[in-house]
Amino acid sequence: RTLGLITTDLALHAPSQIASAVKSRAGECGASVLISMVEHPERCQAALQELLAQRVEGLLVNVPLDDLDAEKIRQLAAPVPVLFFDVSPEAKVHRLAFDAQQGATLGAEHLLSLGHRKIALLSGPESSVSSRARLAGWQARLAQDNIIPCAIAHGDWSAASGYEKGHQLLAGNALPDAILVANDQMALGVMRACAEKGVAVPGQISIVGFDDTADSAWFSPPLTTVRQAFREAGERSVEWLLSESADGLWQVQLPVTLVERHSSA
Ligand code: IPT
Structure with missing residues (x-):
C-alpha cells in the first residue's frame, strides 16, 4: 500500500x-x-x-x-x-x-507562576494557522492577569530569525523578564543573542520554547518548552x-x- x-x-x-x-x-x-x-x-x-x-x-x-x-x-x-x-x-x-491554546496557556502560566510580568512574545509567521493560535493563546492568558506583552516580534521559525528578533527584543533600555518563543529553533537563536549580549539565561531572562524537538534538551541551558x-x-x-x-x-x-x-x- x-x-x-x-x-x-x-x-x-x-x-x-x-x-x-x-x-x-x-x-x-x-x-x-x-x-x-x-x-x-x-x-x-x-x-x-x-x-x-x-x-x-x-x-x-x-x-x-x-x-x-x-x-x-x-x-x-x-x-x-x-x-x-x-x-x-x-x-x-x-x-x-x-492543542495550541493549551500549549500557549501552559507556557504563559509557567512564567507567571515564576513571578514574571514583563513578558515579550516571539511569534512565528503570520501566515501560519498554528502560529496565530499560539500568539492569541499567550495574549489571552496574559490578559487574564492584566498583562500586555512588553513587545511582540515575528520570526519565520528558523534559528536565524530567532537570533535576529532576539537581538531586537534585547535592544531596549530595560530587558524583558522573560520571552515566550513560538518554537524551539527560534528559542535557540534567542539564546545565542542573549549570550552575545552577556544576558544570563535564566538569571536575567527566562526563555520558554514550543515543540520539544529532539535537540532541545541539549541546548545550553537545556530548554524549558511545550512538548508536542x-x-x-x-x-x-x-x-x-x-x-x-x-x-x-x-x-x-x-x-x-x-x-x-x-x-x-
Ligand atoms: C509547527 C512547529 O511547531 C514549528 O516549529 C514549525 O516547524 C512549523 O510546524 C512548520 O510549519 S508544528 C505543526 C504541526 C503545527
Missing part, C-alpha cells in the same frame, strides 16, 4: 520529525510513503495531483492551510482520504492537531489512514505538556 505526505519545509525540525515518524510507522505496517515537499502553500494542489497520479491510497498534509484551502484539497482528493496536521479546528476536514509529541502524532496519523472508514469527520486534538528544564527560573 502507498500513502502520500505533503509537507512544509523539511529543513525545519518539527516537520522533519513528523515525516520521520510517518515513514517508520508506515514501514512497520508494510506501507510505503511518497513525500512531496512544498515551499509555499499554493503549491499544495500541484503536489496533490502528482501524488494522486502515483495512486496513493491516503494522504497526510502537514502544511499550514486556511480552512477553505484545506477543504478544497479534500474535495480534489476524494475519494482518497486526507488527514491534515496544521489547520484550524473550524476546517471541515479530517484533522489531527496539537511528534512521533505519536505521526504514528497515529498513519494508523488512522490505513484503517480509515469513511463515516464522519475524524478530528483529534492532541494534548501538549510543559517540559521544565533550565532556561526558566
Whole structure:
C-alpha cells in the first residue's frame, strides 16, 4: 500500500520529525510513503495531483492551510482520504492537531507562576494557522492577569530569525523578564543573542520554547518548552489512514505538556 505526505519545509525540525515518524510507522505496517515537499502553500494542489497520479491510497498534509484551502484539497482528493496536521479546528476536514491554546496557556502560566510580568512574545509567521493560535493563546492568558506583552516580534521559525528578533527584543533600555518563543529553533537563536549580549539565561531572562524537538534538551541551558509529541502524532496519523472508514469527520486534538528544564527560573 502507498500513502502520500505533503509537507512544509523539511529543513525545519518539527516537520522533519513528523515525516520521520510517518515513514517508520508506515514501514512497520508494510506501507510505503511518497513525500512531496512544498515551499509555499499554493503549491499544495500541484503536489496533490502528482501524488494522486502515483495512486496513493491516503494522504497526510502537514502544511499550514486556511480552512477553505484545506477543504478544497479534500474535495480534489476524494475519494482518497486526507488527514491534515496544521489547520484550524473550524476546517471541515479530517484533522489531527496539537492543542495550541493549551500549549500557549501552559507556557504563559509557567512564567507567571515564576513571578514574571514583563513578558515579550516571539511569534512565528503570520501566515501560519498554528502560529496565530499560539500568539492569541499567550495574549489571552496574559490578559487574564492584566498583562500586555512588553513587545511582540515575528520570526519565520528558523534559528536565524530567532537570533535576529532576539537581538531586537534585547535592544531596549530595560530587558524583558522573560520571552515566550513560538518554537524551539527560534528559542535557540534567542539564546545565542542573549549570550552575545552577556544576558544570563535564566538569571536575567527566562526563555520558554514550543515543540520539544529532539535537540532541545541539549541546548545550553537545556530548554524549558511545550512538548508536542511528534512521533505519536505521526504514528497515529498513519494508523488512522490505513484503517480509515469513511463515516464522519475524524478530528483529534492532541494534548501538549510543559517540559521544565533550565532556561526558566
Ligand atoms: C509547527 C512547529 O511547531 C514549528 O516549529 C514549525 O516547524 C512549523 O510546524 C512548520 O510549519 S508544528 C505543526 C504541526 C503545527
